[in-house]
Amino acid sequence: MSSTFPLDLLLTGATLLTANPGNPSIENAVIGISDGRFVLIEAASADKPLPPARRVVHLEGRVITPGLVNIHTHAILTMVRGVAEDLGFAPAYTPGIPQGHMVTPDEAYAISRLGALEALLFGSTLINDTFVHADIITPGMAEVGLRVWSCGRIHDVDFSGVSTGRWEHRDEIGDRTLRAALDLAERYNGKSHSRIGVQLAAHAPDTCSTPFLKRIGEAARANGLRVTTHLSQSKVELARIHERDGMSPPELLEDVGLLTDKLLAAHCIHVSESDIARIGRAGINVAHIAKGNATGATIAPTSRLRAAGAHLTLGTDNMHADMVEVMRWALAVGRIQEGAVTDAWQPETVFQMATMGGARAMGLQDEIGSIEIGKRADLVAFDFRRPHLTPNINPLGNIVHAAQGRDVEMVVVDGDIVVADGQPTKVDAEAIRRDADLAIRALWTRARAG
Numbered sequence: 118m119s120s121t122f123p124l125d126l127l128l129t130g131a132t133l134l135t136a137n138p139g140n141p142s143i144e145n146a147v148i149g150i151s152d153g154r155f156v157l158i159e160a161a162s163a164d165k166p167l168p169p170a171r172r173v174v175h176l177e178g179r180v181i182t183p184g185l186v187n188i189h190t191h192a193i194l195t196m197v198r199g200v201a202e203d204l205g206f207a208p209a210y211t212p213g214i215p216q217g218h219m220v221t222p223d224e225a226y227a228i229s230r231l232g233a234l235e236a237l238l239f240g241s242t243l244i245n246d247t248f249v250h251a252d253i254i255t256p257g258m259a260e261v262g263l264r265v266w267s268c269g270r271i272h273d274v275d276f277s278g279v280s281t282g283r284w285e286h287r288d289e290i291g292d293r294t295l296r297a298a299l300d301l302a303e304r305y306n307g308k309s310h311s312r313i314g315v316q317l318a319a320h321a322p323d324t325c326s327t328p329f330l331k332r333i334g335e336a337a338r339a340n341g342l343r344v345t346t347h348l349s350q351s352k353v354e355l356a357r358i359h360e361r362d363g364m365s366p367p368e369l370l371e372d373v374g375l376l377t378d379k380l381l382a383a384h385c386i387h388v389s390e391s392d393i394a395r396i397g398r399a400g401i402n403v404a405h406i407a408k409g410n411a412t413g414a415t416i417a418p419t420s421r422l423r424a425a426g427a428h429l430t431l432g433t434d435n436m437h438a439d440m441v442e443v444m445r446w447a448l449a450v451g452r453i454q455e456g457a458v459t460d461a462w463q464p465e466t467v468f469q470m471a472t473m474g475g476a477r478a479m480g481l482q483d484e485i486g487s488i489e490i491g492k493r494a495d496l497v498a499f500d501f502r503r504p505h506l507t508p509n510i511n512p513l514g515n516i517v518h519a520a521q522g523r524d525v526e527m528v529v530v531d532g533d534i535v536v537a538d539g540q541p542t543k544v545d546a547e548a549i550r551r552d553a554d555l556a557i558r559a560l561w562t563r564a565r566a567g
Contacts, residue, residue, distance in 0.1 A: 176498055197215060202413075286325075397426030419454065440522065525539065
């Protein structure tokens, strides 16, 4: 791609980690951006003047990476932060705490923006989010500055009974949730320079009846959409599907036509050897929730899943949005499974999962996920002028082993600086925090009363 001068934005002085195996790192990088895309990527040279640019930002002492792709989130579930982590079960299945069906549209808008802001400030330039009131929260989250893939959870179970063990599937619920998701996809997919999009969010095998899962698969194929779901996330799910269908959840998804390379499946914890082989043959994308799973005393068999052929990605899931921390947990969990520090689990492994792995799972590998000429200009600058990131012998090792999302100083999405000096440029962070806090407190009051 030829450069157009003056550039819209020129970044200089930083160490660049591209996530492109052909050119993984550049010291004292010069990064030029025009029309929302990378047009210049090279090392600075004393005998080559910098090109003209409308804005120049010098970033000596920083490390730049591609924007992190947070493949599985529920931004609204910040509402149970600090509580649900210690209950041992997913919020939707847990009585006594705020549930999705309790959340009003206004509350959903306020709380989802808090979750989106947290993700952005911690370096996620894309989140793939599912929960409730997606028609309202999707544009609201996008206004914060990041790319948002969103969908209301698609199910035909009556969620008001799930937390108490009552499983009632109703056609009218399925009709409503699937129609809302398809309407959202028609509204946004392919119409926003990849800033907003939709994957059909089939909630889980146990919260969707078998005929309804077939309908979701048919709708996805008919509309050219990918599907995201929770898979083998709990023993309750396994027992429910075995009782209902006489098979395992991966077997069920294969039977209904959903177990394909267009599926993004979160968790994949409780899987047998035959399930792992089945998942691998299908080449599905596994959203590894390393921290959330471990907090709940579980570990997904990521080494065996990857060896079987599954594609691993990373997501934060519930209650926090720090993808840097998730990379660290994923590395530790992988090494625990191997029983040693091996070449199979190195910082590069989890960095690829958080960047290009996520981009591929979204079908956006030609647009984002690495810093290459022609791709959309999404990047994160970490401030390495801090004691815990000194010395900077191995920048990627420092990020994965020692950094935090709070070390993010700048975030650029589509060539637009959306975080500067650690603060959002598009929204009032304190107003978002205040509005979300009020909404969450109201929800907890109602949940406790109920």
